[in-house]
Amino acid sequence: MNRPLETQLLRLKALLQKNAQTAFGKALGFESISSYEEFTRRVPLTNYDTFKPWIDRIREGEPSVLTADRVTHLIPTSGSSGARKLIPFTTDLQREFHAAIAPWLVDLQRSFPKLIGGPAYWSITPPATSAESEISAVPVGFDSDCAYLGGARETLVKATLAVPPEALRSIEPEHYRYCTLLHLLRCRDLRLISVWHPSLPGLLMDALPEHWERLLADIAHGTDQFGALAMRPLPRRARELESLDPREPSALWPHLSVISCWADGPAALAARELRRLFPKTVIQSKGLLATEGVVTLPFASGHPLAVCSHFYEFIDDSGRATPCDALKAGAEYEVVITTGGGLYRYRLGDRVRVTGRLGRTPSLQFLGRAGNVSDLFGEKLSETFVAEALRELFAEYSPRFALLAPERWLHAGRYTLYVEGIPEGPWAERLDRILRRNPHYACCRDLGQLHLPRVVFVTNGHGAFMKRFIDAGRKAGDIKPAALSCLCDWEEHFSLESMPDRARRENATTAF
Incomplete structure (x- = not known):
């Protein structure tokens, strides 16, 4: 924890040396890379489309394509576009997961x-x-x-x-x-x-x-x-x-004693409801993990970067990528990983905020998906902004589910908030006032491109949200919580709450 950059550069060196004779390593000249700066010049920032042709070769049985280690499995997951991805899994990647999971389990049992x-x-x-x-x-x-x-x-x-x-x-x-x-x-x-x-x-x-x-x-x-x-x-x-x-x-x-789960970003509202259900149980915010790799782990009351696992970079708002030692407290970044599974300078698509340090290692909070921006008419609503808006909107309540999504309406557009577990109220007007803090949204509202948001009460909201993606072939564990969806047809997937059910629930809430 006290030498994060040194640890990270050693990890990068080991990955490049081990995989220098792979097809990908030869194509990008891994063997002659001797510094981080040379690594960034030789290897561009990547996404899944970069690796798909290489992974297709792995799928056909070709060895030493991305890694010297044999690929034992291809793990299906999916991206924001919904298209399926196959992530190579190797013994080296497994060791990288262990390097994060083991200290979390030790700290968990030491604390409880x-x-x-x-x-x-x-x-x-x-x-x-x-x-x-x-x-x-x-x-x-x-x-x-x-x-x-x-x-x-x-x-x-x-x-x-x-x-x-x-x-x-x-x-x-x-x-x-x-x-x-x-x-x-x-x-x-x-x-x-x-x-x-x-x-x-x-x-x-x-x-x-x-x-x-x-x-x-x-x-x-x-x-x-x-x-x-x-x-x-x-x-x-x-x-x-x-x-x-x-x-x-x-x-x-x-x-x-403990429930470990996502509790940051879009998952914060659901975590609040979980605390109400289990008031005597500690709700521990899980670290940031994905099928591709692990970013942070819960440890010593923080979420430090898993510096002994992969090599990490962070893209700031100017688009510049830097290693972990350059991160500034309070700043937000997009995560980039290089792993033993053969993903190099891979844009994970997650945004994080630096909340402090454990030793000299940055502690990070998950904010949401970096590329999740809804933009019907130029309003540019990001998931990070929407998640914070919903937390403010429901400061005194614990909705079981909340999702904001756009829709076309009357030759223009509007946003619909699908919500579960709150009483009736002037939610649409309050939400509109908060969203207007985004100047692009305010401009679209003033020009009449966007109408006042509406609020739709649903039942089993998260179950319907999950079912939509599971029916499309995704695993439940791969579906990350979301405060914002760019899809416009959610109403046909939700069950709307009936007036009698709503009256019974609000009476119960009042009595409580």
């Missing part, structure tokens, strides 16, 4: 000793479906997220799983939720929940009242209504649960 040896729920996302048959000499995808760890670490994590991966083989959402709840409820001693999006525990808790009686019966008899696994009957646990209220989830797991 009761976690040691206790069962945990690690979100194992169902595999994405694809209409295409896979034609690849390299396996595409893992059976479960645990395979990222590999070896002894994978075995160790599987030994503490409250929900075994084999229980979640089905990709039917209802089966997935039911089986997850069944195994979690069986596990009275649950200590840790680690998920990606903070709304996932809320979605699971929503399903509890509907399935409560069936779940208790399955727990008592060791059955599963889907017949997936044979389990030991737990009649005592069933009787204990029978005395509890499924609408008060914090009482169901008395030893639950």
Whole structure:
């Protein structure tokens, strides 16, 4: 933590030397690169389109294309355009993930000793479906997220799983939720929940009242209504649960110490709702991870850059890329990574803010996607700006879901806020006042290009948001939270809240 630049330059040197004789390394002259400045001259900033022809060669079975290490898997993910990407996975990339995950786990157990040896729920996302048959000499995808760890670490994590991966083989959402709840409820001693999006525990808790009686019966008899696994009957646990209220989830797991999830940027509002559901549990903001690599890790009450993993650069507002030692407190940057998986100067597409330092290593906060900008008429609304606007708009509330999206309307346009879990109010006018702080938006409003925003109340908002992308072939763990979408047809994907349901909810909120 005290020599980040020295550590980073050594990592860059090792990557270039190791991969100098690959097809990509020869094409860009890795062997003669002796400094960071030479590296930036030889290797341009890249994106997935840069690497796709090279990855196609890997998929056809050609060795030593991007890395000297053998590519063991190609991991599917997707970008902001929605097109599928295949990310090479190697043993070197696996070691880079370990270099970040291991200190996080040590710090987590040091901060919360009761976690040691206790069962945990690690979100194992169902595999994405694809209409295409896979034609690849390299396996595409893992059976479960645990395979990222590999070896002894994978075995160790599987030994503490409250929900075994084999229980979640089905990709039917209802089966997935039911089986997850069944195994979690069986596990009275649950200590840790680690998920990606903070709304996932809320979605699971929503399903509890509907399935409560069936779940208790399955727990008592060791059955599963889907017949997936044979389990030991737990009649005592069933009787204990029978005395509890499924609408008060914090009482169901008395030893639950930590929930680790995204809690920054667009995920902040959902994290606030999660804190309301589990008031006695610490909500730890997860570090910034992607399929391509890891950027930060939770450690010592901060989120320091994972300097022992990849080599990192940061693009400032002027478009200049710099290494980590040049970062300024309070400034915002776009992240660029060079990894052992064969991605060089790869624009990850995430924006971060420097919040401080741990030793001399910068600590970073995730803000949102760098390229997510909605611009129907020149209003240039960025996700970072919208996420902050929604946090201000709902300062006194905890909406379960909130997404702003554009739409064409009356030969012009307007923005619609799809929201769940707040009472009626003059939200559209308040939102408009906040968005007008963006001068481009204000100009479009004054010119009549954009009408007043509208607010639409929805039910199961995050579930519908996830379903849209999962149906398009994405894995749940690859879908990052978003405060802003550039897509214009969201209303047909959401279920709108009925007036009677809204009245009942607002009466309940008032009574509370």
